[in-house]
Structure formats: structure tokens, C-alpha cells
Amino acid sequence: MPLPEKKICCPHCDYTYHLPIDDSAGSQDFYDDCPNCCCSFRVRLMFDPIHQVSRLTVDSDDEQIY
Numbered sequence: 001m002p003l004p005e006k007k008i009c010c011p012h013c014d015y016t017y018h019l020p021i022d023d024s025a026g027s028q029d030f031y032d033d034c035p036n037c038c039c040s041f042r043v044r045l046m047f048d049p050i051h052q053v054s055r056l057t058v059d060s061d062d063e064q065i066y
């Protein structure tokens, strides 16, 4: 079964792309790299059991130490 694709908007450059995410695994918290600006950012997938939907949020990782 193909993974459902979620729309992701890069918090750094606003580039929008699709990322296959297995949301049947429940809540997830991971980092991804933007294919446009190559910046990494945090992706959080939270499953809402009340509405039976998963919500995707992206965060630029301001706490990252360079």
C-alpha cells in the first residue's frame, strides 16, 4: 500500500512539496531537509483521535546550535 503524501511547507523559504508519511503509525516527530533551500526543519505529525485526522505542523528549529 503506498504511503499517503502530506503537503509540507518549508518554514524557511515557503517552498511546498509532498512527503510520504505513514500516519497509521501514530504521532511522529522528525526532521526533514527542504529540497529547495536544503535547510532542515522539524516536522511533527499528531494524530487527533477525536476527529480521526492527523495534523502536520512544521517548525523552523530555532534552538539549533550551528
Ligand SMILES: [Zn+2]
Residues within 6 Å of the ligand: 010, 011, 012, 013, 014, 015, 034, 035, 036, 037, 038, 039
Ligand atoms: Zn526551504
